[in-house]
Amino acid sequence: MSKDRTIANPSRRRFLVVGAAASGALIVGWRTVQAQQALPYLGARFEPVSLGVFVRIEKDGEVIIGARGCEIGQGVKTSLPMLIAEELDIDWTRVRVEQLPYGYIDTDKGPSDKYGDQGAGGSTSIPTAWKDLRQAGAAARWLLLVAASAKLDIPAGQLRTESGSVIAPDGTRTLYGDLVDAASKLDPPTEPRTLKKPEEFKVVGKPAPTVDAREIVTGQTQYGIDAYLAETLIAVVARSPWIDGEITSLDDAEARRVPGVKDIVRITGPKPGDAIDGALADGVAVLATSTWAALKGREKLKIEWKPGAFAEESTESLRRQADELLKPANADKAVAVRRDGDVDKARKAARKTIEARYGVPFLAHATMEPPAALIHVEKDKVLLIASLQDPNGASEVINAVTGIARSKIEIRMPRAGGGFGRRLKNDYIAEAALIARQADKPVKLLWTREDDIRHDFYRPFCVFQMAASLDRKNEVSAWSAHCAATPRNHRDRGMKERPLWNGTLAPDDFPAGLVPNFDLSLLPLESGQPRGWWRAPVSNATAFAVQSFIDEIAVALKQDPLALRLKLLGEPRELPYHGHGGPVFDTGRMAAVLNAAAERIGWKRKPERDRGLGIAGHFTFGGYAAHAFEVSAIDGNVVVHRAVCAIDVGHVVNPLGLEAQMIGGTIDGLSTALNLGITLKDGKVQQSNFGDYPLLRMAQAPIDVEVVIIDSGKEPSGAGEMGLPSALPALTNAIYAATRVRIRELPIGDQLRKIL
Amino acid sequence: MQATPIHPAKPPVAPTAAKADDDKTVPLRINGRAYSFDGDETMPLLWYLRDVLRLTGTKFGCGIGACGACTVLVDGKAQRACLTPMKALAKREVTTIEGLAGSELHPLQQAWVEIDVPQCGYCQAGQIIAAADLLKRTPNPNDDEIGKISNLCRCGTYPRIRKAIKRAAEITRERAAREGSKS
Ligand code: FES
Numbered sequence A: 001m002s003k004d005r006t007i008a009n010p011s012r013r014r015f016l017v018v019g020a021a022a023s024g025a026l027i028v029g030w031r032t033v034q035a036q037q038a039l040p041y042l043g044a045r046f047e048p049v050s051l052g053v054f055v056r057i058e059k060d061g062e063v064i065i066g067a068r069g070c071e072i073g074q075g076v077k078t079s080l081p082m083l084i085a086e087e088l089d090i091d092w093t094r095v096r097v098e099q100l101p102y103g104y105i106d107t108d109k110g111p112s113d114k115y116g117d118q119g120a121g122g123s124t125s126i127p128t129a130w131k132d133l134r135q136a137g138a139a140a141r142w143l144l145l146v147a148a149s150a151k152l153d154i155p156a157g158q159l160r161t162e163s164g165s166v167i168a169p170d171g172t173r174t175l176y177g178d179l180v181d182a183a184s185k186l187d188p189p190t191e192p193r194t195l196k197k198p199e200e201f202k203v204v205g206k207p208a209p210t211v212d213a214r215e216i217v218t219g220q221t222q223y224g225i226d227a228y229l230a231e232t233l234i235a236v237v238a239r240s241p242w243i244d245g246e247i248t249s250l251d252d253a254e255a256r257r258v259p260g261v262k263d264i265v266r267i268t269g270p271k272p273g274d275a276i277d278g279a280l281a282d283g284v285a286v287l288a289t290s291t292w293a294a295l296k297g298r299e300k301l302k303i304e305w306k307p308g309a310f311a312e313e314s315t316e317s318l319r320r321q322a323d324e325l326l327k328p329a330n331a332d333k334a335v336a337v338r339r340d341g342d343v344d345k346a347r348k349a350a351r352k353t354i355e356a357r358y359g360v361p362f363l364a365h366a367t368m369e370p371p372a373a374l375i376h377v378e379k380d381k382v383l384l385i386a387s388l389q390d391p392n393g394a395s396e397v398i399n400a401v402t403g404i405a406r407s408k409i410e411i412r413m414p415r416a417g418g419g420f421g422r423r424l425k426n427d428y429i430a431e432a433a434l435i436a437r438q439a440d441k442p443v444k445l446l447w448t449r450e451d452d453i454r455h456d457f458y459r460p461f462c463v464f465q466m467a468a469s470l471d472r473k474n475e476v477s478a479w480s481a482h483c484a485a486t487p488r489n490h491r492d493r494g495m496k497e498r499p500l501w502n503g504t505l506a507p508d509d510f511p512a513g514l515v516p517n518f519d520l521s522l523l524p525l526e527s528g529q530p531r532g533w534w535r536a537p538v539s540n541a542t543a544f545a546v547q548s549f550i551d552e553i554a555v556a557l558k559q560d561p562l563a564l565r566l567k568l569l570g571e572p573r574e575l576p577y578h579g580h581g582g583p584v585f586d587t588g589r590m591a592a593v594l595n596a597a598a599e600r601i602g603w604k605r606k607p608e609r610d611r612g613l614g615i616a617g618h619f620t621f622g623g624y625a626a627h628a629f630e631v632s633a634i635d636g637n638v639v640v641h642r643a644v645c646a647i648d649v650g651h652v653v654n655p656l657g658l659e660a661q662m663i664g665g666t667i668d669g670l671s672t673a674l675n676l677g678i679t680l681k682d683g684k685v686q687q688s689n690f691g692d693y694p695l696l697r698m699a700q701a702p703i704d705v706e707v708v709i710i711d712s713g714k715e716p717s718g719a720g721e722m723g724l725p726s727a728l729p730a731l732t733n734a735i736y737a738a739t740r741v742r743i744r745e746l747p748i749g750d751q752l753r754k755i756l
Numbered sequence B: 001m002q003a004t005p006i007h008p009a010k011p012p013v014a015p016t017a018a019k020a021d022d023d024k025t026v027p028l029r030i031n032g033r034a035y036s037f038d039g040d041e042t043m044p045l046l047w048y049l050r051d052v053l054r055l056t057g058t059k060f061g062c063g064i065g066a067c068g069a070c071t072v073l074v075d076g077k078a079q080r081a082c083l084t085p086m087k088a089l090a091k092r093e094v095t096t097i098e099g100l101a102g103s104e105l106h107p108l109q110q111a112w113v114e115i116d117v118p119q120c121g122y123c124q125a126g127q128i129i130a131a132a133d134l135l136k137r138t139p140n141p142n143d144d145e146i147g148k149i150s151n152l153c154r155c156g157t158y159p160r161i162r163k164a165i166k167r168a169a170e171i172t173r174e175r176a177a178r179e180g181s182k183s
């Protein structure tokens, strides 16, 4: 999920710092330029207490690696430390990983971060860490080598390292633990160290199970929602069911009589129409000694609301709005995202123009662990323990609500029960802070599933009007995609300067640059619903429209859908790609994953009766993915008999983790395509829990997802999002192949059951 | 780096001996220890486990019995803790994820680690408990039988869950053979 802060500061320069812990352990970390300049002792040793670190080598040889990222299930708590361990030359099995807290530091140049970027969004953790964390490991190794050189009186160039030891030319081994004392007194290297070549990797590229697996399966892992402090009060909130709704009357007498209820306080959301960067809505919080008492108290509240300006909004009214906007008469309302050549002219000259319209609904994130936050606001300091994706944003929000300096806000980031972009919004942190400010005890805010489904920052609702013109040689001469959507960039203060289409459309998405006359435009829909980042933003909607439409063109041309895709991609080459995932889109890498998926599923064979094969590929944030499915849909019941996902994310850090992300992304895509949608009526969200927002269950999921990993050896992208987008159109394309029914509106729901 | 524990130490909640037939208290056993509950009898077991006993391995996911994140064993049978009021638990034996392992990991837990099932991991305690119930009734389940587990996983770990359940069945047999050869 792309995020402003990360993109705005792509790579801040960092300095290496080195020091000794109280235990005598060697510590190596990074600090940003800003922080470095604020201190007189540039590059010098530091007190480990005040500065962050990644590597700690105890005298007994134990190696502890700090994991800086937010672990939301994408595997960074395992993969990031692997990068350090690789360059440090230690045995992965002997490494202990510890989660680092959020590392904030004040400098005279403004706020800075101790550990580098800790957020989880846009699949950026690996690409960033590929650069800085490997250096951290290499620098630690260098210090140990220099220390060994002095101790053994052998030039460092003649020494080598291997699984936690320095090895002399005669084969004698000196354990890292015995070098720690001397190494921690050295100054860090002034130049970046040479990193290993991929063929030298011993940790990177080898399957590594989740570092927390044992704790997770024994119930020991504590997530944000599992945190308690002494005397914690549990809070649940009754929020306005309408965006910008206000409380006109509140009777809390009965609620206060519920045993265990301690207090009832009000919180305020944004002013109507203002940026939503605090709490999402006005509400009434019930504070109690147990969750059960808080829930019972909330039920007894009598609140009357005055709905906001969007009280009439419905999915039907949005559809009507889209239909109206997509009429040619309204073409002047279109915001150009990318335009090449002259689409109108090409259309007039064309042999034939094919058109189709696709729709995707609002989507809720439904993280398995619902939003929750434990916060203790004291006079001059704050402690937050919560499952996060953007700890920096959480720190800002708490500061905005409480006025307490950011350096006095401590944030611990336990493992999170899923993210999918939901936690890039810190509205629940703002709510918790607003409540806790009015309480004299720690407060744990809990969202029920109903709260979560009804008060989210939804994936935008989009209707795509697609048109492709074919010239006399049956080449695609013009392509246009007019997307009527509720723009993601809406009431978002941080994104004011960004174009309206940011987070809804991407200018260089396939087939941009491959068709001479091209028009991608946004027609903004009016809607009150909050919108946000949802796993593989932009791509999660556009891949369905584009890759379904390619299939329809292939059908119209009586061509093989794979062959048409490969023909459009043409010779392997790099096309410029602006925006997240760029700077290039490599047509050859895209073709390679399509071919790999096709080969694995057996694209050329004729599937058995009632079954069909479907394929699709998509480029997301620097990663190339293709899906191929074999499905049947007898009586409208979709069964995925085989599911293949081919993936190229460049260098593979942890194949076991990459495979897991692809399996997960594929199933998320199937779940979304088959069942999920948020609809509106009378300005309110109609769904409430897993009954009407039915995530896929095991019985509906494919027995296996066959993942084909292509290690192209290119700079790594992340992996959290790439596995989703092409799964949706690959499914609907396969359904078409099996049934000749084209799904143009998601979710599939009971559309097929009505027809077949 | 300071090894700051993410969570403070759990407040000690002393288990109390189960009282005899007192109509205000609910005597029950959890993970082999006796407890006596004397709060609001309509409170679901889920919140007693989490808020009172701080046994947080049992998770909240939906509160309506739809997701299975809160699955526990009651007298050996899988049950949704979010829908089980305390009053229904008199003299019952509850096993949570924290109490599943004996001297070694339960075969399911071992298989889960071997196959590397967890992604975010949040649903996995419930999945493992549901699978424990399945394996007890069906020691060698096929894909259809495994597919009857209705617990949700938002991260989509189902294919590895399937593999891990089959692997756990194998581990169970291996352990039985090992025990058999010892005696
Ligand atoms: S929390 Fe009990 S089934 Fe979902």
Ligand code: FES
Residues within 6 Å of the ligand: A073, A368, A417, A418, B118, B119, B120, B121, B122, B123, B124, B152, B153, B154, B155, B156, B157
């Ligand atoms: S592992 Fe994340 S919900 Fe199952």
